[in-house]
Amino acid sequence: MRHPRRAKRTPESRGIVARRFWGAHNVIRSDVLIIGGGVIGLMSGWLLARAGVAATVIDSGMPAATDAAAGMLAPSFEGSLQQGAALAEFSRKSLGRWPALAAALYERSGVDCDFQKGVLSVAFDEGEAAAFEKDHDGGLLLRREEVLALEPALSPRVLGGRFAADDGQVDPRLVRVALARALLNDGGRLLRGKKIVAVHAGENGPARVSTEGGETIEAGHVVIATGARLDGLTRLPPGAVFPVKGEALALGRVAGSPMRVVRTGRAYLCPKADGRVVVGATEIEGDWSLTTDAARIDALRKGACAAFSALSAAPEISRWAGIRPSTRDGAPIIGGAAEAERVIFALGHYRNGVLLAPATADAVVGAVTGEGADPLIAAFSAARFNELGVS
Numbered sequence: 311m312r313h314p315r316r317a318k319r320t321p322e323s324r325g326i327v328a329r330r331f332w333g334a335h336n337v338i339r340s341d342v343l344i345i346g347g348g349v350i351g352l353m354s355g356w357l358l359a360r361a362g363v364a365a366t367v368i369d370s371g372m373p374a375a376t377d378a379a380a381g382m383l384a385p386s387f388e389g390s391l392q393q394g395a396a397l398a399e400f401s402r403k404s405l406g407r408w409p410a411l412a413a414a415l416y417e418r419s420g421v422d423c424d425f426q427k428g429v430l431s432v433a434f435d436e437g438e439a440a441a442f443e444k445d446h447d448g449g450l451l452l453r454r455e456e457v458l459a460l461e462p463a464l465s466p467r468v469l470g471g472r473f474a475a476d477d478g479q480v481d482p483r484l485v486r487v488a489l490a491r492a493l494l495n496d497g498g499r500l501l502r503g504k505k506i507v508a509v510h511a512g513e514n515g516p517a518r519v520s521t522e523g524g525e526t527i528e529a530g531h532v533v534i535a536t537g538a539r540l541d542g543l544t545r546l547p548p549g550a551v552f553p554v555k556g557e558a559l560a561l562g563r564v565a566g567s568p569m570r571v572v573r574t575g576r577a578y579l580c581p582k583a584d585g586r587v588v589v590g591a592t593e594i595e596g597d598w599s600l601t602t603d604a605a606r607i608d609a610l611r612k613g614a615c616a617a618f619s620a621l622s623a624a625p626e627i628s629r630w631a632g633i634r635p636s637t638r639d640g641a642p643i644i645g646g647a648a649e650a651e652r653v654i655f656a657l658g659h660y661r662n663g664v665l666l667a668p669a670t671a672d673a674v675v676g677a678v679t680g681e682g683a684d685p686l687i688a689a690f691s692a693a694r695f696n697e698l699g700v701s
């Protein structure tokens with residue numbers, strides 16, 4: 311908890327008045343307003359609603375990175391990205407929340423978000439195999455025959471692998487649909503097609519935000535979960551959050567497709583319950599465009615076919631691009647702003663926002679209610695990018 315004095319305050323003084331929405335004099339009010347309806351904003355809204363807090367998620371309808379994600383929940387293979395122990399532990403914690411949350415989401419929404427366990431990473435050259443030997447914290451080292459026993463259709467050129475039984479995947483588009491329904495079913499609100507253009511959060515009184523259409527929304531707390539887009543909503547230093555475009559494609563499943571998530575040095579392959587095999591992904595820093603490059607998509611497809619030759623005959627179903635919200639140090643920004651106590655950041659999740667959504671949402675609930683605060687969050691404070699605030 312970044313604001314120890316909050317613990318002594320009553321819920322009312324924090325602006326929380328057990329699940330209440332108001333609407334008078336053309337001002338919409340909510341206990342907590344979450345700006346952004348991607349996986350981070352919706353998961354936060356849903357968990358707040360489940361905690362009995364009146365939560366409103368507002369989304370502009372601009373493309374969400376969540377819809378572009380492959381949906382891997384794979385902390386065991388992100389060692390090179392982990393910015394210290396805090397992010398590694400936070401990732402593990404979040405992964406551990408997914409099985410129960412996926413079941414609860416199904417119960418509250420009727421949408422099965424295709425949660426699957428088991429991620430296999432494979433080596434096709436000595437360098438990749440040696441890297442597995444060096445760093446096998448997050449999985450079981452497998453010999454060539456063991457890898458082929460798991461994935462018989464894999465190229466016999468494989469040298470070895472690493473298997474993380476508890477890592478997994480979901481279908482992020484289904485997660486987004488499920489979260490929206492569950493949010494509504496648990497008493498939250500979702501306002502679509504409204505872009506927030508300003509946030510005002512002084513020391514006293516509720517925070518106020520303005521929509522592009524001129525409406526005002528008041529809230530006890532405002533959560534900024536806008537992914538890569540800051541659009542002047544905060545005074546985070548320029549470049550603290552920046553876009554890293556990712557391109558991917560989906561092939562139709564054929565006999566000889568992978569049976570679980572398989573990661574190779576050239577591409578990852580994620581077989582989904584709907585019959586697609588999602589193949590990703592490129593990383594292009596600083597590119598806001600959503601166009602796909604034919605040569606780069608072709609390289610991904612070739613990488614997938616090198617691992618599973620049967621995929622050469624698979625039809626391409628779709629190709630797309632999305633914008634990962636990256637930060638200077640690769641870790642997300644989660645928690646309150648010192649100068650604007652009622653504003654909470656939940657953004658900058660780079661290539662692991664789906665994985666990190668449960669732990670991030672738990673942290674948002676903790677920051678709002680003052681209960682169950684996660685000490686790990688200190689490592690993700692916006693203060694590490696120097697001073698920030700809101701206009």
Ligand SMILES: Cc1cc2nc3c(=O)[nH]c(=O)nc-3n(C[C@H](O)[C@H](O)[C@H](O)COP(=O)(O)OP(=O)(O)OC[C@H]3O[C@@H](n4cnc5c(N)ncnc54)[C@H](O)[C@@H]3O)c2cc1C
Nearest residue numbers: 346348350370375376380381382506537556662663664665
């Ligand atoms: C190709 C690709 C593959 C990926 N694979 C994985 C993966 O396998 N596993 C994983 O964990 N992560 C993966 N990611 C990363 C993941 O997609 C992101 O980290 C995550 O989706 C970020 O979620 P978010 O809710 O913060 O942002 P978004 O999903 O971008 O949502 C932000 C929302 O905020 C809305 N918004 C923005 N500004 C405003 C405003 N001013 N007012 C109102 N609404 C606003 C937008 O319309 C959008 O709907 C991948 C990303 C890409 C591109």
